[in-house]
Amino acid sequence: MFSSCADPKSLEGISWLLCYLTSGKHIDFYWSFLTVFVLLAVTAPAALLFGFGGAMAARSHVAPLRWLGKIYTAMVRGVPDIVFFLFFVIALDQGIEWMTHKIVCPDWTEPIRQGLEFRVCPEAKVPPGDAPQFWHQLYGFALAVFTFAIVFGAFAANVLYGAMNAVPRAQLETAEAYGMTHGQVFRRVLVPQMWTYALPGLSNLWLILVKATPLLFLLGVKDIVYWARELGGSKTQAYAYPHPDWRLWYFLFLLVAYLCMTRVSEIVLARIAKRLNHGQATAAGEAMRRAAQ
């Protein structure tokens, strides 16, 4: 990065450290924080959407839809995240390629599964074999986001389902008495009112999601844990910046970074909770009313 870093082995002390911490590999490490933030920014709303759909399905009056919602939450909640991550990503990847294969190469006669190999025609590879590495990474990342959304959506569905049931029946009855239809009651009363009941569960989920992002590393996405392990390992003279085993420091740094992330989240969530509890007929709302008096 700096011109003085051209010959790292001649450097010492602070200038060495400065060059070391700005090496291309460290820049990759810093960028990988962005990967994690993007994952959180995309996954959280997506999971909420899945959760909302799941909760609505579970409350549906149509039996098959209700079963679908219940099965979704029960199945995903009942399987360990890691198992789900390892299975689902491979299954999804092969499923997509299998379907593309069926559409793009209908005349293909060779079997797709040849022993241990999963072999679709070259045109059906997703992303195409000659695509730049960037697309492969983006595809892997997208698979990861989708899997995260499915898993956390199931938990969110359960939270939202409970929250919808927690809205006092009297409020819904009042709305009905005003002549609102089912849909109107749902949109105008149930949904706006349920968030105060859903927030504790959802904020819990958010913190678990933040802490679960290192699972990206399991999926082959180069996240902050991957880089911390890679950078922290002892380096011989084959590297420009040889050093002994520094994994302890790198993981300590990650620990602090994660604590900062969750602390900031807690502050933001506390603000949202305050806003949502305002004027509610709940213990928290009552406490706020008293404090204001």
Added chain:
Amino acid sequence: MKKLLLATALLALSGGIAAAQTVRLGTEGAYPPYNFIDDAGNVAGFERELGDELCKRAGLTCEWVTNDWDSIIPNLQSGNYDVIIAGMSITDEREKVVDFSENYIPPADSAYMGLTADADIKGGVVSAQVGTIQAGYVAESGATLLEFATPDETVAAVRNGEAAAVFADLDYLAPFVKESNGELTFVGEPVPLGGGVGMAFRDSDDELREKFNAAIKSMKEDGTLNPLITKHFGPDTKLF
């Protein structure tokens, strides 16, 4: 109609496949001096230089991909990349699931490295990387095998006393011994293992394998392979 639209969209996406075939080279990126991620964040080492030269000779456009060692064969088979070039020794067991090129490093020695020269390598705890021929050898040697996912962790286990010794390719361990100021030392005699290091291909990829075989042969014949080996592994290593 919908299907047709989807197919057209997909075709458009995958267009240009025939134009220029890119070969994806899969490596571990954690096994210096064979292959590692250098400080600029790129794949480097002996295999990087070798692979680039082979691709040039075979007239192929190549791209480097890194993948964890323990899933490197399954991901070759599922088509994430087309070639493994990751210091992989040619063994009968691996021949059953992949096809190897001819070797580009001659059959080499593996060695034990410990904190003292009398470390117990016969009955003590010996670390090795998971899924390597060295791990298989330790398991049958009577010592207690302690496996790790990365080579770096196997060496760290010796330093912090978890294992009495590490068993790995001699060429991988040599820099550690040299640079440790006497902290680390080789234990016992080197053990010749495996049939050399080669590139691994899917069983069905014979055409690609032949291209690389021809390139490796040409490098052996015009005498450019040996200097490359010496450059990365030092003057004491085995040559063709």
